[in-house]
Amino acid sequence: MANWVRISSRSIGNHIRKRMNQGFIGSAVDINKSSGSSSALHGGRTVCDRNRRYLNSLPWNRATLFWFQRFKSTVAEKQQDSFLSSDTDDDQLSLDFPGGKVSYTSDMNFISESSQTRVPCYRVLDDDGELIKDTDFQQVSKEAAVKMYSKMVNLQIMDTIFYEAQRQGRISFYLTSAGEEAINIASAAALTEQDIILPQYREPGVLLWRGFTLQEFADQCFGNKADYGKGRQMPIHYGSKKHNFFTISSPIATQLPQAAGIAYSLKMDNKKACVVSYIGDGGTSEGDFHAGLNFAAVMEAPVIFFCRNNGWAISTNVWEQFRSDGIVVKGRAYGIRSIRVDGNDALAVYTAVSAAREMAVNEQRPILIEALTYRVGHHSTSDDSTKYRQSDEIVYWKNARNPVNRFRNWVQSNGWWSDQQETQLRSSVRKQVIISLIGLDIHNLHFFSDT
């Protein structure tokens, strides 16, 4: 007599269907094989065949009823034993659960908490700014390279002078991107104007790249009449609709799930654009990091999650922030393709973001980039980082691992830049920055020149 069993899961149904053909009928038959291959039963047609035909005629979906026949047989029991043993590793030894097939094992092994080696870090230029031999990278034209370098210098000088302006009491607050100029500029350079930026707060270089003027930066810091934010927020909380740069907010990581929503909208509108959302190493501990990445993955949204792992979240270093191998390994937990890149290597950042953008837009998927770098400056003007880290560590990164110098060396070695241009640029930018803080017309200020 048949036992009638109602099951509501197709996955279990498939499993049982296979079991029928081996364990219970007395011969192991692959359900996909043609009939008559092996059978212990009479009549030309095997029970197995009959069942298979019957099963194949059923509408297999999640809510389908199915039936199987049980045979009392010592052979069946033996087959059942072999079903439970693990000495064969063909695909019959796999299990269907909601979520797909898994192969099973009788060896109990825990996945190690970390790999033997850390995920390697993609770089193109060595510490001196020389191209590493046989490296894979996205070529940059002279014009683009000079623009990138100039903007990095712009950012450096703007940071230095605005920081001093806060010390002098001219603005109430400031934070610098010192050490992260390559991340700021090179990532921006790899995008198009249509790509939407959701910053954390240490990415003003992206705005600078897109054309936000020094005056516009200063206006926001002053909160004056010209500030687009209408004086409502603390300094550095820039936002610019015309530059597709969403207004910065202080809470950490809140932009990440929003990025998924914005990207979903781009996807719905069939736009050839993506969202790039930035986050620091500290921000990845927030619940919104998990929410943002998971949503982007499930919604198949074109977002690039760019993590600036600069080693510090105010005074909390990465050892106190997480115990994983940085951030890059977390991508896999969400089913997100990820890469670790040298954040102080402008060409590597440029190449990685270009590639990520293409995947995000063409494949409509999120990408995670972890850029390793170092926060050379204090967290902000309200912080003195010498209280929690060594001064010589800061000096080392500022000088020996400087991303601006490194890129300059490469640009100069191509014959695209000279010391003279360097001097001119720095002096001109310095002048413009100072003027933006005064808010007066340049013509009145010739005595501000440095030469």
Add this chain to the structure above:
Amino acid sequence: MALRNIMGKRVGIGLMGSRALSTATCDVESGSAKSINLYSAINQALHVALETDPRAFVFGEDVSFGGVFRCTTGLADRFGKARVFNTPLCEQGIVGFGIGLAAMGNRAIAEIQFADYIYPAFDQIVNEAAKFRYRSGNQFNCGGLTIRAPYGAVGHGGHYHSQSPEAFFCHVPGIKVVIPRSPRQAKGLLLSCIRDPNPVVFFEPKWLYRLAVEEVPEHDYMLPLSEAEVIRQGSDITLVGWGAQLSIMEQACIEAEKDGISCELIDLKTLIPWDKETVEASVRKTGRVLISHEAPVTGGFGAEISASIVECCFLRLEAPVARVCGLDTPFPLVFEPFYMPTKNKILDAIKATVNY
């Protein structure tokens, strides 16, 4: 006595066919109307919203198959999985994602499965949604965001299926909080919320999902936000409430009438920004106020109404402002009848206020 069947479950007789509650100013065209319950009315509003705006989306946990309260039935089949979809189980993600969608000019209608679970999204609502336009100097906004959540007592909900968290949200400039009392109100108010250019939190009284049945026009109509409604005229005392509590208050009003007390009953509908003018005008008429809500009394929204009324109408008041609310405890299971602001508690307070 409170209307309950032998199971102790409340029976929503008060709202069915009650003329008192149907004295709403009808800015609704007369057309065909059907007798439907609250979740069907919500469902109709959502159908209309998605039909009239191709950039409207409905998302949240389990909304695809129709939702745990059937409010989203038929939407996925009709409008497709790209516009009506399940999200991962993550309220902060749901609201954050919704803010992003809305920031791109879409109508993002997010469902939080129970108001009790809205707290993980509190940061996104308070720090992001409410401030999105203001902090950007109006360069950006997420006005297209509407967050719907079932709230309130249901007879057997206990701590985590009965909460009324409206007070937390009433303290946030930048969002609106709207609570309907009946099916007809729900459809019109929800459509207004969805189309309002501000992020709105819309609490739906879950007790009324099946129990409240009313004639609801089949067409597209909207009811105004920030306009309170006098649903029962009176001269001795003003009662102010919202949502499911109004039907309880109405029963108390009917009983008080037998003792010769004439009660005026106001449905606030929008809690922030609330219609102070209508409440004040009523208090000037009656000289007495009683506010009732399910949420615990301390720090509840009744406190705000009370303080505002005292500020404007101190010399007119004949008695202190009365509040009949939930007790200051987590919402209990077996003690729900004691916790709740019942008809008798309200009746006692009406009499005490009138006889002050």
